[in-house]
Amino acid sequence: MSVRCLFFGMFSFLLLSDLVNAETIQIEFTENDTYSVEVAHINVGDKIEWLPKNKGHNVEFLAGPDMSSLPPKSKLNLIHSVTFELPGLYLYQCTPHGNMGMLGLVVVENDFHNLQDINEIKLSRVASSVLKRLTEIAQEN
Numbered sequence: 718m719s720v721r722c723l724f725f726g727m728f729s730f731l732l733l734s735d736l737v738n739a740e741t742i743q744i745e746f747t748e749n750d751t752y753s754v755e756v757a758h759i760n761v762g763d764k765i766e767w768l769p770k771n772k773g774h775n776v777e778f779l780a781g782p783d784m785s786s787l788p789p790k791s792k793l794n795l796i797h798s799v800t801f802e803l804p805g806l807y808l809y810q811c812t813p814h815g816n817m818g819m820l821g822l823v824v825v826e827n828d829f830h831n832l833q834d835i836n837e838i839k840l841s842r843v844a845s846s847v848l849k850r851l852t853e854i855a856q857e858n
């Protein structure tokens with residue numbers, strides 16, 4: 718076996734094992750206008766699926782490690798999935814209920830480097846207090 722072949726084999730194995738290790742986390746829209754998981758701790762490469770178990774909700778990203786390229790916003794009542802590729806914090810809301818505090822936080826690789834950006838997002842008073850609670854929960858884990 719040539720060296721190049723060996724390297725290629727090892728590379729493929731690493732790629733494959735990464736895919737195998739990637740997890741999918743499911744979050745539901747609850748009947749109480751919340752997300753069933755408000756703070757999700759994940760690793761780079763993991764996927765989150767939002768399941769429309771109750772009507773009238775969606776997922777809209779407000780902040781992430783790369784503010785110029787946030788994950789796409791979902792349509793109401795549709796399943797949505799995002800694979801997270803950058804370490805850091807992602808904040809999202811439900812478009813119709815964001816002001817009421819329907820927010821979710823994703824912590825990728827337990828990395829809080831962009832916490833300041835998250836805290837500078839303009840939110841309603843209720844949403845601000847929810848965000849404060851979520852960031853406290855996130856940092857406890």
Ligand SMILES: [Cu+2]
Nearest residue numbers: 773774811814
């Ligand atoms: Cu909602």
